[in-house]
Amino acid sequence: MKLLLQEIRRNPLLWLLVFVPIALAAEKLNHEAHTLHFVLSVLAILPLAVLLSHATESVAAKTGDSVGGLLNATLGNLTELVIAIAALQAGQYTLVKASVAGAIVTNSLFMLGASFLIGGLKYHVQEFNRVAARFQAGLLFLATVGLLIPSAVAARDSSGSNGSNQELSLALSFLLLLAYGLGLWFSLNTHRELFASSTEEHEATWPIGLALVTLAVVTILVAFVSEVFVGSVQYAATSFGMSPAFVGFIIVALVGAAAEMAAAFSGARKNRLDLSVGIALGSAAQIALFVAPVLVLLSYLIGPAPMDLNFWPGAVAMILFATLTASLVTTSGRSTWFVGVLAIMVYLIFATALYLLPPAGNK
Secondary structure (H helix, E strand, C coil), X not given: CHHHHHHHHHCHHHHHHHHHHHHHHHHHHCCCCHHHXXXXXXXXHHHHHHHHHHHXXXXXXXXXXXXXXXXXXXXXXXXXXXXXXXXXXXXXXXXXXXXHHHHHHHHHHHHHHHHHHHHHHHXXXXXXXXXXXXXXXXXXXXXHHHHHHHHHHHHHCCCCCHHHHHHHHHHHHHHHHHHHHHHHHHXXXXXXXXXXXXXXXXXXXXXXXXXXXXXXXXXXXXXXXXXXXXXXXXXXXXXXXXCHHHHHHHXXXXXXXHHHHHHHHXXXXXXXXXHHHHHHHHHHHHHHHHHXXXXXXXXXXXXXCCCCCCCCHHHHHHXXXXXXXXXXXXXXXXXXXXXXXXXXXXXXXXXXXXXXCCXXXXX
């Protein structure tokens, strides 16, 4: 506990933890102040993301960057999952699908590109495990195919057979979950030697016990604050003139990935690019192969109607190009700051297009 308090005193960003109880209390005391709730919830999530990053780095120092990246991606994606479940219960399927597509694109382009840029500004050239990056990119491409098929079928089928599309989405959800499970077995068991980090420096700043307790507590707090965020984001976005698709694709994705970004950027600054690449691509693949199928299955239990995997054409195109871009910039196993700039520019092109030309109608 003393180490945790020392870290809070040392890092000014962690002083924002005071906004966690303020955000939760404000939501209870003044339920209609949506814009205020939105600002407070964002300020509360940021320091929680830093704590989550610090604790995950300590765990990664014991488990290795492959497991550490998986752990951070999993815990970080809990935020996206909580936000999506809340929107799912409210029947806001456009927001759900936009947040899923946005998380995939944000992680594989913005998070990966910013990690390359941040690390490249400090180190002339950085290296990472090319095999691990190709593996994650391959999983992401598989998921992209799974998400593309229902949308392609829906675009071709002029009869509007929604039932068949839901059946296809349900079957594909099970296949994607199976692929994700087999991918974990491959990378963590049968061929784990292929995923060894190319850098061996590890800084176990916290004992493993403190790190795990911090991970658990912070994850719970992130879930509570995320509920406040979900309840206010749509109203706040309307006052700012943003569409539901833009809110889900950009804002929810960026805020939901704050914890993973903090860890990925910190790893890049310390020349631990395997951790950064593992978090960015691993999180994107996990969203596509695990979170999206789980949301389809949960829609049968908690949603007003079953949800399918039929995304609007622009989202499918962005996911596909994001996957191809991530594959291209990681193929050599080396990176520089300008490689990061290229990935970020692709992301900014998508964001600009979505803001100026939002999709017509709701899915």
